[in-house]
Amino acid sequence: xxxxxxxxxxxxxxxxxxxxxxxxxxxxxxxxxxxxxxxxxxxxxxxxxxxxxxxxxxxxxxxxxxxxxxxxxxxxxxxxxxxxxxxxxxxxxxxxxxxxxxxxxxxxxxxxxxxxxxxxxxxxxxxxxxxxxxxxxxxxxxxxxxxxxxxxxxxxxxxxxxxxxxxxxxxxxxxxxxxxxxxxxxxxxxxxxxxxxxxxxxxxxxxxxxxxxxxxxxxxxxxxxxxxxxxxxxxxxxxxxxxxxxxxxxxxxxxxxxxxxxxxxxxxxxxxxxxxxxxxxxxxxxxxxxxxxxxxxxxxxxxxxxxxxxxxxxxxxxxxxxxxxxxxxxxxxxxxxxxxxxxxxxxxxxxxxxxxxxxxxxxxxxxxxxxxxxxxxxxxxxxxxxxx
Amino acid sequence: xxxxxxxxxxxxxxxxxxxxxxxxxxxxxxxxxxxxxxxxxxxxxxxxxxxxxxxxxxxxxxxxxxxxxxxxxxxxxxxxxxxxxxxxxxxxxxxxxxxxxxxxxxxxxxxxxxxxxxxxxxxxxxxxxxx
Numbered sequence: 001x002x003x004x005x006x007x008x009x010x011x012x013x014x015x016x017x018x019x020x021x022x023x024x025x026x027x028x029x030x031x032x033x034x035x036x037x038x039x040x041x042x043x044x045x046x047x048x049x050x051x052x053x054x055x056x057x058x059x060x061x062x063x064x065x066x067x068x069x070x071x072x073x074x075x076x077x078x079x080x081x082x083x084x085x086x087x088x089x090x091x092x093x094x095x096x097x098x099x100x101x102x103x104x105x106x107x108x109x110x111x112x113x114x115x116x117x118x119x120x121x122x123x124x125x126x127x128x129x130x131x132x133x134x135x136x137x138x139x140x141x142x143x144x145x146x147x148x149x150x151x152x153x154x155x156x157x158x159x160x161x162x163x164x165x166x167x168x169x170x171x172x173x174x175x176x177x178x179x180x181x182x183x184x185x186x187x188x189x190x191x192x193x194x195x196x197x198x199x200x201x202x203x204x205x206x207x208x209x210x211x212x213x214x215x216x217x218x219x220x221x222x223x224x225x226x227x228x229x230x231x232x233x234x235x236x237x238x239x240x241x242x243x244x245x246x247x248x249x250x251x252x253x254x255x256x257x258x259x260x261x262x263x264x265x266x267x268x269x270x271x272x273x274x275x276x277x278x279x280x281x282x283x284x285x286x287x288x289x290x291x292x293x294x295x296x297x298x299x300x301x302x303x304x305x306x307x308x309x310x311x312x313x314x315x316x317x318x319x320x321x322x323x324x325x326x327x328x329x330x331x332x333x334x335x336x337x338x339x340x341x342x343x344x345x346x347x348x349x350x351x352x353x354x355x356x357x358x359x360x361x362x363x364x365x366x367x368x369x370x371x372x373x374x375x376x377x378x379x380x381x382x383x384x385x386x387x388x
Numbered sequence: 389x390x391x392x393x394x395x396x397x398x399x400x401x402x403x404x405x406x407x408x409x410x411x412x413x414x415x416x417x418x419x420x421x422x423x424x425x426x427x428x429x430x431x432x433x434x435x436x437x438x439x440x441x442x443x444x445x446x447x448x449x450x451x452x453x454x455x456x457x458x459x460x461x462x463x464x465x466x467x468x469x470x471x472x473x474x475x476x477x478x479x480x481x482x483x484x485x486x487x488x489x490x491x492x493x494x495x496x497x498x499x500x501x502x503x504x505x506x507x508x509x510x511x512x513x514x515x516x517x518x519x
Contacts, residue, residue, distance in 0.1 A: 272440075276477045289471045296468040299406070300439035303475060 006119065007099040008048040008056035009091060011106040012041060013083050024295050025283030026266055030179040031107035032060070034249050034267055036192040036229045037202030037213055040110040040179060046199055051115040053103060057094060059087045088156045095146045102152070106140035106160055110188065112175040112198050118143050121170045129155060133169040134176045143170070174198075182281040182288035182295065189247040189264050193227035201229045201247075213250065231267070251307060270305040396427040396492045398463075403434050405442030414445050421449060426458035429491040433464035438472040447478060459483070463491035 012031045026033055031040045038046070045056050059076045061083045078086035094102055101122070103115060113132055118141075122130040128148040132141040140160050144152045154164040175197050177188045191197050193209070203213035209226025212218065216230040224230065225243035231250035236242060240254045244262040248254055252265040255273035265271055266283030281288040284306045288295040298304040308317065397420045402409055420426055428449065432438075450460040461483045465473070473479040485491035490499055 274477070275475050277475060287471065287475070289467075289474075292467050292471060294467040294471065296471055297437070298439070298472070299437060300441075302440045303472070 004101060004119075005099050006053050006101045006103065007094045007097075008045070008053045008103045008105065009087070009094060010041060010044055010056060010058040011083075011087050011104070012058065012108075013061035013106075014080070024286045024297065025182060025281060025288060027284075029061075029107075030185060031110070033185065034231070035185060035188045035264070036200075036211070036247050037231055037250070038199065040107055040188075043110065043197075043199040044105055044107060047112060048103065048105075048115065053115065055094075055097075055099075057090050059083070059090050084156055084159060088153060091144075091152055091156060092149070095149060099146050102144045102146060104142040104144055104152075104155075104160075107179075108140050109176060109178045109180075111139055111141060111172060111177075113141055113172050114174060118170050121168075125168050127168050128165050129163050129167045130170050131163070131167050132172050134172045136169075136171075138169065139172070139176070141172075183290050183293075186262075186264050186279075186281055186290055189229070190245045190262075193229060193245045193247065203229070203231070234265075237273075253307065268307050270301070270307060272300075272302045272304065275303065394425060394427055394495075396429060396495050398429045398431060398488050398492060400431040400433070401435050401442075401469075404437040405435060405445070406437070406439050407441035410441045410445035414448065417449060421452040421458075422456070423458075424456060426453050426456055426460075427495050428453060428458070428460045429463050429485075429488055430460065431463050431488045432469040433466055435466045435469040438469050440476070443472060443476045443478055447481070450481065459495070461485060461491045461494060463488040 012029055014029055033039055034042075041058060045058070048056050055074075057074050057076065059078060061080055062077045076086055076090055091102065091104075101119060103118070111132070111134065118130065118132060121127075122143040122145075127143070128145050128151045130143040132139050132143075142155065142160075144155070148165075151164045154162070175191070177184050177191065179185065179188065188197075192199070192201055193211075201211040203211040203216075206212050207224075207226060210224050210228050210230075212224075212230045213232035213234075215233045217235045218224060218230060219236060219238040219240075221238040222236045222240045223242070224236065225241065227245050228242045229247040229249075230236060230242065231248060231252065233251045234248045235253045236248060237254060237256045237258075239257040241259045241261075242248060242254065243260070246260045246263050246265075248260065248265045249267040249269075251268045253270040254260055254265065255271060255275075257274040258271050259276050259278075260271065261276075261278040263277045263280045263282065265277075266281065269282050269284060271277055271282060277287075279289065279291045281290070282304055285299065285301075285304055286295055286297050287304055397417075399413075399417055399420075401413065405413070417428065420428060430446070430449075435442075446460075446462075453460045463485045464487055465484060470479070473482075483491070483494065485494060485499070493499055
C-alpha cells in the first residue's frame with residue numbers, strides 16, 4: 001500500500017497581527033518564545049511529526065542573529081520584504097520534492113489541530129485548499145493539494161487572505177491560543193502546566209506538577225509549589241517562592257526572597273531580590289502586569305534586569321562579578337560590620353525588597369494578615385465575648 | 389471626629405523618579421518632614437518610571453513622618469507607579485487614595501468611600517488558581 005507524501009510548511013512573520021503585540025518583552029515573535037520549555041513553533045513541529053508529517057520546513061522573518069537559537073537545517077530566514085516570496089519558493093521546493101499534500105501553518109495563533117482529521121476532510125471533500133476554522137472563525141492553517149500550485153501561489157501572494165477557488169472550512173474543536181498579547185502567553189503557560197494542552201512542559205517532573213529542566217539551579221531554602229516550571233540554566237535563589245502556575249524559562253534568574261505568583265519569567269530575564277511578582281510576564285527589562293493590563297519598562301536592574309543571550313558575554317560578566325566579589329568579601333571581613341543573620345523564609349517574605357537600600361527589610365507585619373497571630377490570646381477572648 | 393487644623397502639604401512627584409531625582413525630591417520635602425506632626429500627600433499621577441531608589445525615598449519620607457507623629461499618604465497612583473509599589477511589596481505600607489483631595493481630606497476624618505476603589509480593585513483581582 002502506498003502512503004501519501006504529506007509535508008509541513010510553517011510561516012512566522014512579524015507582520016501577522018499576533019506577532020506584533022508583546023514586542024516590549026522580547027525581540028522574538030511569540031511563536032518563537034519558549035513557554036514551559038518549548039516555543040509554539042517547536043510544539044507545532046512536534047505535533048506534525050506525531051501525525052507522521054516528518055518533513056517540516058519553517059520560514060521565519062528575521063533580520064539578524066536574534067533567531068540563532070531556533071536555527072536548524074529546515075528553517076529558512078528571510079527579511080520582511082522577501083518573506084512571502086521565500087514562503088512561495090519553499091512551497092514550490094516542497095512540491096518539486098514529491099509532496100502530494102502540504103499542511104501550511106502560520107504562527108500566529110497556537111492551535112493543536114488534529115492533522116489526521118484535517119487531511120481526511122480534505123480528501124473526502126476533494127478540495128484544492130481547505131482552511132481550518134475555530135468557532136466559525138478562520139485560522140491560518142491550510143491543507144493544500146500539491147497539484148494545485150496556482151491556488152497555493154495565489155494564497156501566498158495574498159498573504160493568506162484570499163483563496164482563488166472555493167475553500168471549505170474544517171472546524172477545529174481542540175485547543176487554540178491566539179498568542180496576541182502577554183495575557184495569552186501567560187494563559188499558554190497555565191494551560192501547559194495544568195495539562196490542558198496536548199504538548200506538555202519539558203524537563204523532568206521532580207515532584208507531581210513541578211517540571212525542572214537540566215542544569216536548572218534551585219537553591220536551598222527556595223520553594224517551588226506545583227504546578228510550576230523551571231527552565232534549563234535558570235536559577236532560583238534561596239528563599240524565593242515560585243507558585244501558582246509560574247514558569248521561569250531558561251537562563252532566567254529569580255533572586256533571594258522573591259515571590260513569583262501566576263507569572264512567566266521569559267528567557268534571560270532576572271527578577272531582583274525580595275520582590276512580589278504576581279499576574280505578570282517579565283522579559284528584557286519590561287514587565288507586563290496582566291491585572292492592570294499595562295506593560296512598563298523597568299530601568300532598574302535591581303528590580304527587573306536581563307542576562308546576555310551570548311554565552312561568551314555571560315562568562316565575562318560572571319568572571320567580572322567574581323573578581324569584584326572576592327576583594328569585597330575580604331574588605332568586609334577585615335573592616336566591615338558583622339554580617340546580619342540570614343532571615344528564614346517566613347521573615348524574608350514579610351520584609352520589603354533588599355533592592356530598596358537602606359529602607360530594605362521594613363517589616364510589613366502591621367498590614368500582614370499573618371500579623372493577626374501576633375496578638376495576645378486574651379484579645380481574641382475579649383473580641384469573642386465582647387458583648388457579654 | 390478629630391478635625392485637624394494643621395496644614396497638609398501636597399507634592400506632585402516627577403515623571404521619572406531615579407536615584408538623582410529621588411535625592412532632589414527628598415531635599416525639597418525635607419523641610420516639611422522635619423516639622424512637628426507633618427502631614428504630607430504625594431501625588432503620583434505623573435509618574436511614568438519609578439525605580440528602587442524612588443521607592444526607598446518614599447519609605448524614608450514615611451518613616452521620617454512617623455518619627456514625628458505625622459503621616460505620608462499617596463494619591464492618584466499612575467499604573468506604572470502602582471505596579472512598582474506592588475512589585476516591591478510597599479503598597480500595603482501606605483494609605484493610597486484616588487485623588488489628592490481625598491488624601492488631604494483623609495487627614496481630618498476616615499474616608500471609606502475614597503478607599504473603596506482600591507479595595508474593589510483588590511477584590512476583583514483574578515482568583516488564585518488551585519494549585
